[in-house]
Each structure stands twice: as C-alpha cells, then as structure tokens.
Amino acid sequence: SQELEQSPQSLIVQEGKNLTINCTSSKTLYGLYWYKQKYGEGLIFLMMLQKGGEEKSHEKITAKLDEKKQQSSLHITASQPSHAGIYLCGADKGGTSYDKVIFGPGTSLSVIP
C-alpha cells in the first residue's frame, strides 16, 4: 500500500518569506491531496493533483505534482501568520480507489510576525 513521507518535519519562517514543503510517495500517485490543520482542529482540504506535471494554486499556496507522479511540493509565497499550522499530504491507500485516503506525517509551519 501507499506510504508518504514529508520534509521538513517542521519549519519556522519570518513573515513575508517563501517556503516549500515536500511530499514523497513510495508508489506512483493516482491522486495527491494537500490538507491544512490548525492545531487541535480538523483538517481542511486545500487541493488535489492528479496529472503528472500538474500545478494548482489556492490563494498564495501553489502545489505541483512531478512528471513521475511520486513527488509533490507545496509552495507558500510571502507567508503570513494565517498560514501557520500543520500541512499534510494525502493519497489513496490502494493506489486507484479514491475511497481511502492515507496521510503523510505532516509538516508543522510556524510564521513569526
């Protein structure tokens, strides 16, 4: 089954700085999802990537899926305190089912005003 790794584990940036979070899969991804979690709350869906080379944006957050569909990056431009939280990548456990989503360990982001 699918396994996901994320790097870095945690990140502290100054407000206004750009940052990148990476997600790597042990198998080809048929769907890669990015979520954000505020501390102590449920996750919020950000975006879904399916095609190799695909890129999507949500406000100041841009995510890309590489051509081989085994790695995704999430990039935040001009970070703000509201971007702070835990970012998790998710993928379909079975590879193609779209029914069961598993998640990476998450990247904790702190933004210093």
Place this chain on the structure above:
Amino acid sequence: SQTIHQWPATLVQPVGSPLSLECTVEGTSNPNLYWYRQAAGRGLQLLFYSVGIGQISSEVPQNLSASRPQDRQFILSSKKLLLSDSGFYLCAWMGGPGELFFGEGSRLTVL
C-alpha cells in the same frame, strides 16, 4: 450545506473503561464515513471506513470497533480502553475523490 459534528470534544477515561465517540453528518445522504486517529509520533492513521449502513472496513487491528447504525451516524467504540488509545480522533466524510470534510475532533486521554 453539509455539516459534520463529533462529540464529546474531550474526555479523560481510566484504563479498562468503555468508550463511545459519535459522529453525525447533515446535508448529505449515503456518505463514505471515516474514523482517523492522530497520536504523537504516529501521524494521522486511518482506523475505519464505511460505505453504508452496517458496512465497516477495519484498517488497523486494534482495541477499537466502529458501527454505522444509521446512514449519517458513525460511532467509534471500545469495551476496554488501553493507554495506547489516547489521541485525537477525527471523523470525516468524503465529498469527492480525496476531498474529506473533517469534524472538530475528540481528544481522548486514557489514564
């Protein structure tokens, strides 16, 4: 619009006591429902998933069970809690491929 609710929000239980966490969804019918657990050092782990009433798929062998007595109700239970059951439990429903909508979470501390 669709909403999802979980309760209780927090609870502290002794080892060996029973557990019941409830999740209900409104504004949608026949949703896929999920229970996840988030614990320190173990990330967000898929525990159970259900595609319909009485249909439960267990993803990880453990001390917990799940039931779906009604279309929009999902219950997580245990007969006897272990210390390792402590964590943040999240219920979710799937609105589209990979798009999960999560509840507010239930934080369980087993002492």
